[in-house]
Amino acid sequence: MPDDAHPLSIAEMPVQRPASPATAAEARGRFFNTGNGFNVQLPAVPDRIFTDEPMRALDPATPTGLIACDISGELACAFPATTPLVLAHYARIRSGESLETDFNASGVIAYAITGSGGTRCSGEDIAWKAGDLFVLPGGAHATHTAGDSDAVLWIVTNEPQLAFENLRAPASGKAPTDVVHYRGGEIMRQIDLLYDVGRGENIAGSALIFSAQRQEATRNILPTLTAAMNSLPGGAVQRPHRHNSVAVSLIIKGERCFSVIDGKRKDWAQWATTITPPVAVHSHHNGGNEMALFLIIQDGGIYYHARAMGFEFAEQPDA
Template sequence: MTNSPEVATKIDMASMPVQLPTFPAEPVAARARFFNSGNAFNVKLPAVPAAAFREEAARALVATTTALLACDQSEVIDTPFPATTPLMLARYATIAPKDTLATDFAATGVIWYVIRGSGTTRAGAEVFDWAAGDVFLTPGGPDTSLASGLEGAVLWLVSNEPQLAFDHLVPAQGPAAAVETAHYPATEIARQLQRVVDAAQNDTTSGIALIFSSARQEASRNIMPSLTLSLNTVPAREHRRAHRHNSAAITLILKGESAYSMVGGLRCDWSPFATLVTPATEPHSHHNESDERAMFLIVQDGGLHYHARTMGFAFLEATGVAE
């Protein structure tokens, strides 16, 4: 009687290491790598945390020199480049009186909000003046500079630099650029917002918000191909009902002394010009306990999700029901 041969134990597909070419004939073949249906889809990346950048805002508001202060979470989310969320980077820009900030952002475009002061922007051949409360959009690249007035200036800006850095891309310049300069003066913003406030709402309306776009992006209703910008409001003693979406959101608090957000079940109190991060898919709501309308700017990577048909917006509570 002979012994049965031992049956070798097979390795589980999910435990297999990367598979390398067995006999590559040339360097290009040696670069090939293989995975399988058990180990290729379980990539685990650090979660994007909800965050509040208050110290950066405070430093910007008292700064006397020209500088950029990044709201950087790259160490937490493990990216090799500065990032507030995987695809967006927010900063504060401070410009000393009568000084110039020259920029060279590797981004499709840059969204700016003027917190304080006044000045002039030169973007390629275009020149325009700005003041507190203005929003403007500039293309990325080296052809943009901001010169401040006698009192200096503080601005908030968001770009899609991490999106381009992920693919090692360089933005197109000149006529080939995907973004053209656009200026939204504070007086025009107030006028257009009032038209929205005066309009009727229904159960599907996502709050009271003014959405920024441009002539080139009018069809998509975005401000940039990949980014959206909105001026959101919450009326006095009301709240914006809980909801979720697949885009990440970066928020600048403009007005809301007694306001707060609930993000993933945690309360985040507002403070002037703080930058808040709402991670993608996280349930959240906004609450105003004051007697004045609360206001906040929100930049999202929503353009990408609209294009991919993956925005996934959904309300999580009925109309008028408080959280």
Template sequence: MTQAFDSLAAMPVQLPAAPADEAQARARFFNSGNAFNLKLPPVPAGQFDAVAAQALAATHSGWWACDQSAAMGQAGPATTPLMLARYAHVAAGDALAFDLPATAAICYVIRGSGACRGGADLVRFEAGDVFLLPGGSACSLHGGAAGALLWMVDNQPQLSLEGARPGPAEASPVATVHYPAAEIERQLSLVTATAAGAGTSGHALIFSSQQQQARRNLMPSLTLSLNTLPPRAQQAPHRHNSAAITLVLQGEHCHSSVDGQACGWQRWSTLVTPPGAAHSHHNAGGVQARFLIVQDGGLHYHARTMGFEFLGA
């Protein structure tokens, strides 16, 4: 006898009536009323001042994750559904070995110096450098004479969603890329010396690579930009479908507004802008503000779902 339900939405998941084997027994059935009403926990507008302070004060080698997995109902560490941000401190003369189960990691050197080995490449880094570290193999960070503190963002949560692992290095869509601080400054000066068009969100330097040049991204799924705000200026309110993870590099009396809530900036702190949230950045101080932003924008560009729009004042 067919069971009656008040509505399609009230119907629970259905199982096969008489499966002939285990493959058939794994089948499940939903309908147009109950398949699309799944409510996932929202992405919090995180602010990781305390995590940053712990990493800045560390004397031993280790990791400090900006983890919001519990609030989002995810099994593994995650800052947003598809990205994980962490601080890594390496004591002077010490080494921090790790596995990187991600396509790659975007790394910014907050202070100190050292070297990083990933695969066949060795990057010797200084404060202010950015480098891209491919995943899929054993990696190691080595602290220089004064140690090193780095900020790293990768797409581990994206891969873990499907139980995936990065492929072999020879088939990887990314390779090691190093952006020294002096070259970043040179490139940024070219950008800030040129007038920004009305359709842009201000003066920002976008990082890419030889492999990803056609897509204008740093990774297939993640984008990295160094954004700036002149003294006593603000970025126009806007929204986009990608989530954003921000590292505050410099600024005085700065804050972000996320869905109407003010988030004061602390240098070297990590901020999270949820996908679709109306937000803007404000610089009430007398020096240029700078902030690094990693987004899962590559996925949205590929899917044609970026949804960037400026909002009315």
């Protein structure tokens, strides 16, 4: 019988240790091989829709605070995570109250779902209202204050990316972004422009991609994260495709809309956060008459940098 001492294959070998370490540093060595330590399999990123978290965030009874879309247990991550590199939260801020945030991230992307208010960060003040998007430097303390009515924000960071490497957020002034504010009216003007100009079928959709002065050369919003306001006219289908980046999306508007992910239908719900797993074939479908809008955050920058985005149009498999 094969056992640890007499395995049939290197795949069955237990972890190996040095035979006669002379120092503590030598004793810390461990050895695996192509059979048991290569092509490591971790729990897959699930095709998930978070609806309880937005329901709680939009409930007037919920106090000021953050609600994370955290499935770290399912992902076998030792830190809060929506996907291995991305963490999405909802923040409810009661009228006249403030929420202090100090994310251990390189940058913070926030979208105002309801209400209006202001954010103070890095010595700058911005006044936002529902429909606005803003970016804050990671490692900078921020104070978010709601105005005359309660406000709800959707806040996405790369906290899991830093936690994975046990890194700390950049020192003051060293983050890869400044404070950047995109007003809702300007976002819609830019989307209208995309439709005025039009596109060919070889372009993956009509999404507005957010960038900023400091990240203009990368065409991203942050080195790792990308942010896009995707749109889908009534009756339209976004052509099936796949990419190696994960997508964490906020459904802003989309009656009778759904996605098909690896052949499986996933119905949308307003203000839900959805996960489109990496590599999965996905298409988005608008069965209604109104333009659908969904804000997509991806860990795309890391794949662009690694030259490994793996984008391709693809056919949906049978469910």
